[in-house]
Amino acid sequence: xxxxxxxxxxxxxxxxxxxxxxxxxxxxxxxxxxxxxxxxxxxxxxxxxxxxxxxxxxxxxxxxxxxxxxxxxxxxxxxxxxxxxxxxxxxxxxxxxxxxxxxxxxxxx
Ligand SMILES: [Cu+2]
Numbered sequence: 707x708x709x710x711x712x713x714x715x716x717x718x719x720x721x722x723x724x725x726x727x728x729x730x731x732x733x734x735x736x737x738x739x740x741x742x743x744x745x746x747x748x749x750x751x752x753x754x755x756x757x758x759x760x761x762x763x764x765x766x767x768x769x770x771x772x773x774x775x776x777x778x779x780x781x782x783x784x785x786x787x788x789x790x791x792x793x794x795x796x797x798x799x800x801x802x803x804x805x806x807x808x809x810x811x812x813x814x815x
Contacts, residue, residue: 737797740766743809746789747771754779756803758791766795777804784808 744760755773762769776782776793785791790810793803 737799738765740764740795740797742766742793742795742803744791744793746785746787746791748787749782749785751782754782756782756785756791756806758803763795766797767800773801774803775801776806777802778806781806 740763742760742763744758746756747759748757750756755775757771757773759771760767760769785806785808789808791803791806792809793806795803
């Protein structure tokens with residue numbers, strides 16, 4: 707039966723999404739903290755944003771290069787493309803890096 711084959715996976719995903727949504731909204735304020743590591747690809751001093759090639763952060767975001775805002779705008783002027791950084795990131799906020807710190811390069815020999 708075509709209708710049933712379609713609607714069962716839909717129903718299941720609605721249940722799963724509903725469950726994870728409920729657990730997120732049950733948290734107060736900032737979500738769980740994760741440690742972020744990545745390599746700066748681009749610095750936009752005007753917009754105060756960083757394009758960072760980030761490592762996989764389990765439960766937060768897969769490895770990818772993307773644009774981030776920062777909590778401390780002063781750090782942007784201290785960074786340049788190629789710099790390795792660490793930062794704090796939080797569940798529910800996938801666009802901001804907090805407490806960005808320069809990290810020793812892994813590629814150093
Ligand atoms: Cu991303």
